[in-house]
Amino acid sequence: MPVLASHRKPRTKVRTTTPAVGLTTAALASVTLLSTQSATAAPAEPKPAVEEVQKKVDALYRQAGAATQEYNRVKAASASQQTKVDTLLSDVAKRTEKINEARRALGSYAAAQYRNGGIGPAATFFLAENPQGYFDQSRLMDRATERQQRSVTEFRTQQASAAKKRAEAVKSLETLTETQATLASSKKDVQTKLTEARGLLSRLTAEEKARLAELERKKEAEAKEKAAKLAARQAAEAKERAEAEEKARQEAAKESGDGSGTGSGTGTDPGSGTGSGTDSGYAAKAEKVLAFARAQIGKPYVWGASGPSSYDCSGLTQAAWREAGVTLPRTTWDQVEVGTRVATSDLKPGDLVFFYDDISHVGIYKGDGMMIHAPKPGANVREESIYYMPIYGSVRPA
Numbered sequence: 001m002p003v004l005a006s007h008r009k010p011r012t013k014v015r016t017t018t019p020a021v022g023l024t025t026a027a028l029a030s031v032t033l034l035s036t037q038s039a040t041a042a043p044a045e046p047k048p049a050v051e052e053v054q055k056k057v058d059a060l061y062r063q064a065g066a067a068t069q070e071y072n073r074v075k076a077a078s079a080s081q082q083t084k085v086d087t088l089l090s091d092v093a094k095r096t097e098k099i100n101e102a103r104r105a106l107g108s109y110a111a112a113q114y115r116n117g118g119i120g121p122a123a124t125f126f127l128a129e130n131p132q133g134y135f136d137q138s139r140l141m142d143r144a145t146e147r148q149q150r151s152v153t154e155f156r157t158q159q160a161s162a163a164k165k166r167a168e169a170v171k172s173l174e175t176l177t178e179t180q181a182t183l184a185s186s187k188k189d190v191q192t193k194l195t196e197a198r199g200l201l202s203r204l205t206a207e208e209k210a211r212l213a214e215l216e217r218k219k220e221a222e223a224k225e226k227a228a229k230l231a232a233r234q235a236a237e238a239k240e241r242a243e244a245e246e247k248a249r250q251e252a253a254k255e256s257g258d259g260s261g262t263g264s265g266t267g268t269d270p271g272s273g274t275g276s277g278t279d280s281g282y283a284a285k286a287e288k289v290l291a292f293a294r295a296q297i298g299k300p301y302v303w304g305a306s307g308p309s310s311y312d313c314s315g316l317t318q319a320a321w322r323e324a325g326v327t328l329p330r331t332t333w334d335q336v337e338v339g340t341r342v343a344t345s346d347l348k349p350g351d352l353v354f355f356y357d358d359i360s361h362v363g364i365y366k367g368d369g370m371m372i373h374a375p376k377p378g379a380n381v382r383e384e385s386i387y388y389m390p391i392y393g394s395v396r397p398a
Helices: 018-040 050-116 121-127 131-202 206-257 262-295 313-322
Strands: 340-342 352-355 361-367 370-373 382-385 391-396
Touching (some): 050 206, 050 313, 313 361
Antiparallel strands (some): 352 361
């Protein structure tokens, strides 16, 4: 039998597209990876120039200086508040003892009354063996009753007074706690600024540090040049004053010799002597101040320190003027309010020179445009031109 031909349509092989899909996915993944790598490999933020670092570090030190003055202010307030609290607590303890004494006195009166049994005066009179003795005792009891009343009054007074002082002590303790919290905050602020400044400096290369040192030297040289000009100007003015005074003396002597202007000459001498006496008195104090300040040169700046082994700027000025018998407040903000304001051109040795708009730094003028000061963290007490920093103003403390 012949084999019949098959009428079934042969199956067409379907071409799979899986490899193409896989290729597309791989391509997309590669593009994504390249994009990510490109983003990661993007150029970093440019490193700041040394000049910018210097400005930022100087600003941070200045901010730390202001924060140090706030720390000093709060620390002084905390010490004052602690003294007040201690005094109040001592007072409360004394008053409590007085209350206890009054309470013991009242207790003895109550015990005596109990022992007496509370018998009325009439019954006591009839039961008394000696009526006269009863009357004598009665008068004593009246006086005792008066003492009891005074004791009760004293007890109540002491009790009210102690309660008032106790309330004051509690309030002062609360204030002290708040002040100490502010003190801790001020301390943290200083440390944060200094840490940031140190971080900036630590990231500099050796070459950048050398460049920074060069900039500092240039700044110091410019400041010294300005100081020299001030010194020359002050010397010229002093010479002019001396010549004018000498001329005035010669003219006065000539007029006195001619027999004229005697009264005027007599009046001039006392006034001149008074001014000279005032100047010499201040000069004597300033000499002690500068002698002390010079002895501290080389000691480290430490924020919040006031000696004897280290100082911050206002701690040094306070300690130096204390040597001359003058008590200055602790902070630059308070020291600038003491004494008489003077112009930069009129500065004398011993005067205090303040810097920056926020009055966060101070130094002791030594003459010739120079000062002695405790500069900043990482530096020691030293002599430096007053033009190293922008001057706010100056005062003559005494």
